[in-house]
Amino acid sequence: MKRHYVWLIGLLISTIAQAQQPLALIPQPVSVQTQPGTFALTRSTAIRYNKPAGQAVADRLASQLSRPTGFPLGAKAGSGSGIQLNLTDTPDAQLGPEGYRLSASPKGVVITANQPAGLFYGAQTLLQLLPKEIESAAVTRASWAVPAVQITDYPRFGWRGIMLDVSRHFFSKDDVKRYIDEMARYKFNTLHWHLTDDNGWRIEIKSLPKLTEVGAWRVARAGHFGDRTDPQPGEPVPYGGFYTHDDIREVVAYAQARNVTIVPEIDVPGHSMAALAAYPELSCTKAAVSVNPGTPFADWYGNGTFKMKVENTLNPSDEKVYEFLDKVFTEVAALFPNPYIHVGGDECYKGYWAQDPGCQALMKKLNIRHVEDLQGYFMNRVMKIVQAKGKKMIGWDEILEGGIASDATVMSWRGIKGGIEAAQAGHNVVMTPSTFAYIDYLQGDPTIEPPIYASLRASKSYSFEPVPDGVDPKFILGGQANLWTEQIPTLRHAEYMTYPRGWALAEVYWSPKTAKDWAGFVPRLEAHFDRADAAGVNYSRAIYDAIVRTSQKDGKLVVELESETPGLDLYYTIDDTMPDGRSPKYSQPITLPDGPITLRVITYRAGKPIGRLITLTRDAMQKRVGRF
Template identity: 75%
Template sequence: MKFSHIVYFCLAVTFAQAQTPIHLIPQPVRLEPQSGAFTLSKGTTIEYNQADGRVVAEMLSQQLNVPTGLGLLPKAGKSGKIQLTINETHDNQLGQEGYTLDASPKRIVITANKPAGLFYGIQTLTQLLPKEIESKTAVSQTWSVPAVRISDYPRFGWRGVMLDVSRHFFTKEEVKRFIDQLAELKFNTLHWHLTDDNGWRIEIKSLPKLTEVGAWRVARTGHYGDRPSPKPGEPKPYGGFYTQNDIKEVVAYAQARNVTIVPEIDVPGHSMAALAAYPELSCTKAQVNVDPGTPFSEWYGNGTFKMKVENTLNPSDENVYAFLDKVFTEVAALFPNPYIHVGGDECYKGYWAQDPGCQALMKQLNIRHVEDLQGYFMNRVEKILTAKGKKLLGWDEILEGGISPGATVMSWRGIKGGIEAAHAGHNVVMTPTTFAYLDYNQGDPTIDPPIYANLRTQKSYSYEPVPEGVDAKYILGGQGNLWTEQIPTLRHVEYMMYPRGWALAEVYWSQKEAKNWPNFVQRMETHFDRADVARINYSRAVYDAIVRTSMNGDKLRLELAGEVPGLDIYYTTDDTMPDQFSTKYTQPVDLPDGNITLRVVTYRSGKPIGHLITLTRDALQKRVGRF
């Protein structure tokens, strides 16, 4: 985008906010406010100029009719009050997913090269309507759209979110609801993590025990990773799986909303659920259970770990590859996209090192390090996928041991793996923990349920997916990852997803030059209101104080900050409850000695807005240098 366009864009948004605020997420490439507004009525017609636009027109009528009660019916034509037009001549700038939207007091026209562009145009149109358009029941009010001209197209072709359904099973109706939310934000990829240690979620008809055994575990509550192991003979009622008919239904539902589903079958590690069903595929052949969240591994500070229970397929056993051929034959038939994700992450090789078959294979391959067996395994898997017309996609560990040039890498351990992969000529999807892990705490760890890391919305919004020095042509795009060890319900999925998911939607769709955190905050707050109407859960952690400590000589120094503009932070250390008449934080302060308790609260415009944070001196001491 040229500098003149950036200036004009900012002026346009400012002008629009002076009239009717236009708070779109993700931000479009160009937005030019016009005078007046278009008002929906029972006489509003929805028309599409080509048959390919019919499905999108029908979706628009459904989106509008529930809250408005207007009963609008789409039809073929070129003169609708809301006109959906597929271009006769291809507009190179719009590409496959771009659109233009021209709303005047008389008419709304959305144009695109493809139905996908029309679909994203109607998502923008819905955001231009009042928040009550998100209502699940009819609302009596005026339905107006501010006059505006928008030209929009995505920066990246891969804009995704990963949903882990192994740790907790989500029904197909819940997955559909999640897909609806992704599509509204112009995400176009759902990475579906279907198998792991805690449950196998996809029916494989040739291997029925995968779901008869691998989809079910004992019922457990409490913090994941601290739960007791299954007892002999204990019932296993917790879990579930998708039949192949379920999968077909969800895939078709997603396709209609321009969302591609990429399935993940996580191998060779993270395979405990598969081994519970078929223990002969492991090195030890020992019977294991589908894990309910026990402490089955020990992690060390340098990133290495040890498994207490075997969860890895045996790379020296030909039966493993026959098993995987059956699995991938059926998976490939269910998912029409070109990729199958095969995991490859966190593969513990201790059992391989002790296995005579693995040692013999290493001698045969003339390799000295057991880690290199993963490269052998992944190359065997890639041959299986290639035979089925699929491309291999895996976490960045697949770079270890060597992979073919055609493999695509998902960089999750920071950006290092993505840089290495791109320099080697691999296509890359950027999804680093440091910006895109949506299971991390988004506020103070004393407020949110505890987990091992923290990621604030502002940090996610600040992400730049193309690393410096990397040819952008290798960066397909990126995604947010939502692991569900600590997320048992769809409501909590939403809580962890938003507003960080809104931030990442903008990172992957909008132009780099348009990024503006204070402006995003305004739009985010509008979407809080819209989410309330839509009954979508979200976190308000952006309003909480950020509490850091350091040492100033022998004194404990307190540093407070706010994530969003305009917050006033108040605190106490005298065992009183803070309010706007307590001490206002203005600069770092040395805390008094003694067994104090810090209490912090945020206000905006004279009203409390954030959570109360309470920290003992011991807790403050432990934070030194950590946040």
Template identity: 70%
Template structure:
């Protein structure tokens, strides 16, 4: 009798397991309990919300559902809907947490605040079939699997930075970018608005900033290798956001629970501002130009550099601080959040060292090192911001020369600056190049256009924002940064953002104990399919082979690997094109002498899936350090 009962229970468990399909949610919730069955969306489905603050998320959910399904669902106030978005008190959830309970009869989404409902709504959309991402009506089995979810974020700051200075993106493109990151529970959009290559925000009291500073001469080709402007050449490439544009984007972001942090990059990276107002620099050169992507600096192997053109504001000139006060007055009025990012990175001080005014200021202040002038500058700027009710945040170079305890630090040169800042009692946002720079190429340099360095999605996923020995209370969270030197279009910006922004969303939102690369990679692949339906571009470099070369006993040895576990790797060294009948990689390959070419491709289930990678012997030897 007992054996029969056990057999029945086992069969029931197997049948239940067969009915439960993976949910593929990104980022991974705190707690998920699946059960059998599902909720079906039909034209009889009703949707309600219990408080006025819940209406925005409810309307967004209905809009997404109706667009893809063709249903004509409408929201109603109250607690009678089959799908309900309710604001209820739950101390466990905090400001951004939520719960979801799906049964065959109801879908209940609850949160303490509107932000939590918004994130719960995004999870409900991920529970629906991938076709929900369609911009037009499509036929699908519109069901939501039965599940209980409890979810809340690990970190308060979950950000993405977009640089619109080096390449300008329109207001509509920026709104779409914000919408897409909000789907993955990012709550901060760092808007890099000014740099050497363009000033992108209207300042009404300083009209030349956009009349001159927003435009550069037309140039094609690789950024950093372009020609400087020629005498008399007109600047026709660029653009800027009016203050009405800014207000519109801020409102759009607020509706998606995204805070916009503007960046006005000073004192360095100010060439566009100086082109508009040359008197802001030490040399006051009237021929200063907005950089079209020319190489304006000599970089040395130890990270130091020398600028050929002046791009830093003059810290000894009181008119510079009058300029900054005008700029920050208008910026502060446009952005309601508490922070204004002031840059502070890569400030070349050679022109300061040669300037009599700067030398006189150093003597007056009793400072011996020109580097300390940046600390003076930042402290002056911080007082300007404080007078407008704002907090200063900047890249980790702002630690050089001393800053006030109230300043917040973004650690980009690895995590070292963040560790130092936290030990000094500063709040920190971790955004190191080694894990979070989305402009770095994602695969092999022979496939993706090479830039400063590479960063694979698995490396981003491995990031831990709280370093050992650091009090976690000082780590606000983290951020991915997308610089736009090599981003000619918004679609390519998406390609560089995803899937690494999906990986970082899980780093910043999900519990540390939930991290599992093999599990994430499967969910990532499911989101490839969703992105295809949504027409969002992304990189498939995770399918490509990883090729490592080294010298061993004076022989060139190559090792092949992949980020995704279940791929087969095939290669050739005989000038044939590899396929599944070629040599299959099983162990390191000792390259024979001679002018060989290595060709590598990945397969899954007998079908090619990765890019063909072709490397000549000279490149392999270079990678081996020979």
């Protein structure tokens, strides 16, 4: 009995402490008003919905609450105390199709919305109001208390997406489902599924069976993607995989139940090496190629231009190419109920077109002088095919080159310039510039992160503004994060690269522009580190690491240190000792003495180390002058 009272007192203290904590919601709602008291979730709590359209959300919420609490919760029609999900009789114009109101008091929780999507997003907020243990996959003990609060919330943008590339590395349908679960928790509503590229064709096309018989498989290679050796004649091709029609339908239904729309991408006319491995006759040279395992198949010149060593483009002058694409898009359109099909259009190398007699003849027929204009002809042909299937075409900003009809939607990835031009020309735009939204980039110091060619810190993702100055906001559908997977072979690492930058972008795309504040976001971000731990979701802690910048002044090497996370102390050494909390504390730029200096830096908070150790030789520091 004594132990029971001690436990009850501890539970009461925990409940009071929780009620006093600031709310750690991501993305930040439009309006939050905290009030005294809490609502206690118990095994007798009822979950009710007022209309049949709310049942699916109520059932899912009951399941999510039952798993960690162990309470036998279920959902039923009607009204009453406990947790009530209400769809409005008369639409609330402020909320729109995805907004909600959440009212929590000691008597219960009421979520009100115009549409089931709004109920779903209100339920995600309710889960975040509960302690982190609610994320557990097993029964656990916690104070299941919801702080009293009044929330009004609705999204800033209708397109809130993440792109998952499954061509470079294949992810099973269960991996994709888990990824959808994670993004839906943070109110993302679009999964852009990059299904085809040079490194694998991942979707079954029954009328073109070789696309998956040949194009879905490649030789096994280890090591850094982009530096691997070429396939050898007769070498086995064990690595890969693809999704059957039934797999696609299953994943699409799974996503729909979580208010996530899947936009498939078939990347053409470039990035088609896997398709050409299956059907080489669709290229200009007709030469046999292999599904690429990550070899250096192009020379990049540093200014965005490149030369392909192996042909990876479809032939725009061959009518059989358009017959092929008609078959592909017929089956794709039937599998994905959303309005869009993404057709790629990026990084199309035109050197083989320039040498092809058929392409030259087509240029003469079209009265065009530049081979680059053939892409405009190709993309307009593709758009007509897509539209004939009852779909809208969306592509990367290169589809603007050579001219494209204004009803094509543009995804701006090469900075924001393409998005500005597209919007000014009357195109709808999804803003996804590499400078803010490419979450495959390094997120910490290059010496301690898996190598890739560019960097993007979480704070910069958070600073993104999707509506450029001078652009009519009505043309900006929203934005998305892009996860290219050349260097991402597993779901675990996909999670590491997605979060916390995905959480930062979730707030960019959902919350009011005026709500953004990095210093205020970091404590909420840290609370979600704890929630991710409870859920078993991987993430990066690079926001705790030191940022090391170097410059040259009066012939001396100068080091400047900072951290993304406010309030950290930075300790360093240059005497070949390991830094700790009693080493020199950084306060101003460090002018390094001559000699074979090695800089070591670590961050501390409240007297405890929190960041990773960064070690840089003089040569390494010299090479990064002006770069970071």
